Amino acid sequence: MRATRIAYLIVLMVSVVAIGLGVPYFSLRAMAEHVISEWMGLAIAIVALLVAGTLGFFGFVFFKGEPFAVAHASSRERELELKIKSYRARQRALLEEMDEVVKILRDIRDLLRQAEGEIHEG
Numbered sequence: 001m002r003a004t005r006i007a008y009l010i011v012l013m014v015s016v017v018a019i020g021l022g023v024p025y026f027s028l029r030a031m032a033e034h035v036i037s038e039w040m041g042l043a044i045a046i047v048a049l050l051v052a053g054t055l056g057f058f059g060f061v062f063f064k065g066e067p068f069a070v071a072h073a074s075s076r077e078r079e080l081e082l083k084i085k086s087y088r089a090r091q092r093a094l095l096e097e098m099d100e101v102v103k104i105l106r107d108i109r110d111l112l113r114q115a116e117g118e119i120h121e122g
Contacts, residue, residue: 005063012059020052 024045031041 008063012056012063016052016056016059019048019055023048023052 027036027041027044027048030036031038036044
């Protein structure tokens with residue numbers, strides 16, 4: 001898990017640096033060699049810097065949570081499954097105990113009816 005986070009950060013940093021420094025460098029170099037016009041080189045450099053900044057910002061924002069929530073989901077799902085199974089087992093045990101209590105109460109009721117019948121007869 002930790003290796004995934006480190007790899008994500010490395011790829012993010014390489015991408016941001018490549019776009020933020022590489023593209024403007026080659027754009028300005030091409031502009032200096034008169035391969036592209038000055039306005040086009042400047043526009044490409046500015047757009048590259050904006051894209052790199054946006055990528056870096058959202059990359060670090062999502063680094064804090066979202067991509068790795070999916071990886072934790074399987075462990076959370078297993079944990080919830082275990083809790084649900086134990087809860088179901090507890091509920092089954094309670095229902096079995098309640099069935100026994102109902103059976104005992106019916107026996108008591110029958111005994112009381114039988115005793116009531118003996119009192120009225122006697």
